[in-house]
Amino acid sequence: MKITILGPAHPLRGGIAALNERLAKQLVAEGHEVNIVSFSLQYPKILFPGKTQFSDDKRSFIFPISPDVNAVNPFNWLQVGKRIKKSRPDLLIVRFWLPFMGMSLGTICKTVRKNGHTKIISVVDNIIPHESRPGDKFLSNYFIKNADGFIAMSKSVLNDLSLFDRTKPKKFTPHPVYDHYGEIESRDTALEKLNLDAGFRYVLFFGFIRDYKGLDLLLEAFADSFFVKNKIKLIVAGEFYADEAKYLKLINELKLEKQVILKTDYIPNPEVQNYFNAADIVAQPYKSATQSGVTQIGYHFNKPMLVTDVGGLSEIIPHGKIGYVVPPQKIKIKNALKDFFKNNYTELFSQNIIEEKKRFEWNKMTETIYELFKEINHD
Numbered sequence: 504m505k506i507t508i509l510g511p512a513h514p515l516r517g518g519i520a521a522l523n524e525r526l527a528k529q530l531v532a533e534g535h536e537v538n539i540v541s542f543s544l545q546y547p548k549i550l551f552p553g554k555t556q557f558s559d560d561k562r563s564f565i566f567p568i569s570p571d572v573n574a575v576n577p578f579n580w581l582q583v584g585k586r587i588k589k590s591r592p593d594l595l596i597v598r599f600w601l602p603f604m605g606m607s608l609g610t611i612c613k614t615v616r617k618n619g620h621t622k623i624i625s626v627v628d629n630i631i632p633h634e635s636r637p638g639d640k641f642l643s644n645y646f647i648k649n650a651d652g653f654i655a656m657s658k659s660v661l662n663d664l665s666l667f668d669r670t671k672p673k674k675f676t677p678h679p680v681y682d683h684y685g686e687i688e689s690r691d692t693a694l695e696k697l698n699l700d701a702g703f704r705y706v707l708f709f710g711f712i713r714d715y716k717g718l719d720l721l722l723e724a725f726a727d728s729f730f731v732k733n734k735i736k737l738i739v740a741g742e743f744y745a746d747e748a749k750y751l752k753l754i755n756e757l758k759l760e761k762q763v764i765l766k767t768d769y770i771p772n773p774e775v776q777n778y779f780n781a782a783d784i785v786a787q788p789y790k791s792a793t794q795s796g797v798t799q800i801g802y803h804f805n806k807p808m809l810v811t812d813v814g815g816l817s818e819i820i821p822h823g824k825i826g827y828v829v830p831p832q833k834i835k836i837k838n839a840l841k842d843f844f845k846n847n848y849t850e851l852f853s854q855n856i857i858e859e860k861k862r863f864e865w866n867k868m869t870e871t872i873y874e875l876f877k878e879i880n881h882d
Contacts, residue, residue: 504876505536507587509611510598512541512568516769517711518681518796519600519628525683526596526626527566529865537566540587544573546603562772574607584614591620594876597650600628605642612649622879624872625650630663633715633791643667651879654871657815672878676871677819680863681799685776693780699764703734706840707782707806709775710741710797712750712767717788717811717831719753724788724837726757733844737786740766740778779804783849784840790831792816802860807852809839825856 508527511520523539530537571586573579587595595615597608612623630643647653647667655661656678664673694701706725712718718739725737737759743750747767754763770778779785785801785808792814799819801808808826810816822828827839842848 504593505591506530506538506594506596507590507592508537508539508596508598509572509587509608510539510541510596511545512539513562513564515541515545519598521681521683521772522626522678522796523598524564525679525681525865526868527564528683529869531565533866533869539566539568540572540583541568541570542572542574543570544575547575572607572611574604577606577610580607580610581614584611587611588615588618588621591618593621594872595621595623596872597623597625598628599625599630599646602632602636602639602642602646605644605646609642609646609649612646616649616651622652622876623650624652624654624875624879626654626656627660627664628656630660630667633713647671652875654868654875658818659814672875674871674875676868677863678796678799679865679868680802680860681796682803682865684772684779684800684803687804688776688780690781690783693777696777697781699738699781703736704783704844705764705781706735706737707778707785708737708739708741708787709770709778709785709800710795711744712739712741712747714745715789715791717790718750720788720790720831720833720836721786722750722753722757722759722763723833724840725759725762727837727841729837729841729844730762735840735844736762736764738764738766738778738782740770742769743767775800776804779806782806784809784826784843786836786840787811787816788831788836789813789816795819799863802856802863805853805856805860807843807849807856809836809843811836821855821859825852825859 508523510523512523527537527539571583615621644667652672653664655675658675661673661675691701708718708721785806787797787810789811798808808820810820810828811831812828817828820826820828829835829839
């Protein structure tokens with residue numbers, strides 16, 4: 504097939520761009536002609552809490568990426584829509600993750616559909632946002648009206664989609680493993696690269712820091728004397744997208760300055776492997792969630808994980824087999840981490856992950872896309 508992916512891609516950074524690029528690579532490997540239509544302007548500065556939306560990584564791809572979409576320019580949406588409409592892809596795969604994108608992406612889709620040929624499938628990360636704003640429902644509805652079918656990467660999002668539309672076809676496929684962030688290396692090698700002491704063990708909190716991700720709960724859990732006595736430290740690796748002062752104050756109040764290692768600039772793709780290879784366990788103490796790319800990086804590096812039982816995270820991590828699923832409460836998080844280190848479960852959980860992650864191979868996602876495409880064509 505001729506397939507266009509509409510959504511962020513390099514040099515835009517972040518997990519959504521990373522998945523689009525990796526999905527395009529998989530589709531090319533399966534014999535399709537693929538291109539990505541990305542953004543020239545993704546967010547106005549007022550909506551973007553980070554330092555920059557762009558990566559400095561020098562990368563090349565086996566498919567074209569064109570930075571065409573201006574998310575705030577309606578004339579641009581019509582132009583991009585007409586361009587895709589004219590190119591007549593068999594399939595347009597659109598990423599949807601934020602209601603703000605509903606007007607731009609929805610208008611492009613509405614225009615493309617007029618060619619009477621292209622089918623539109625949306626891979627939906629979130630339909631109900633973590634941080635709500637006025638107009639969210641209207642914007643999401645507008646987008647949904649202009650797509651033919653939907654894929655959700657967590658069952659919670661699949662259920663949320665039914666609140667907006669009960670007739671269009673929808674399928675679930677889990678978020679695939681992020682296997683493009685580097686190689687598995689020894690813990691000692693990674694610690695040396697990060698200039699960290701191999702005499703300590705490490706819990707990793709990774710990714711953009713937003714309030715819903717529960718870093719405060721993890722810090723409060725870490726205030727237990729067990730972690731100091733057993734030479735266990737917390738690495739926080741990711742850029743602040745929330746009020747940094749609030750977290751620094753909490754670290755100070757809990758006297759965790761020597762227990763917490765802050766690496767709070769954006770972590771470039773080539774350095775991601777160092778943090779995961781260095782970690783004993785990855786912690787995601789989220790207060791709300793849908794699915795998470797961080798768990799799928801953890802799977803790639805065979806790392807035990809702690810997640811909270813919110814959104815679709817519990818679907819991804821079998822409790823007691825490769826990690827822990829606990830309520831988003833500091834005492835439950837603390838007790839799970841203590842259990843992990845007391846029983847030295849690193850090797851057992853890591854071995855279990857090697858088998859478990861077969862559920863998340865990339866061809867499972869593409870097979871679901873093809874099934875949905877056939878269903879839409881049949882209708």
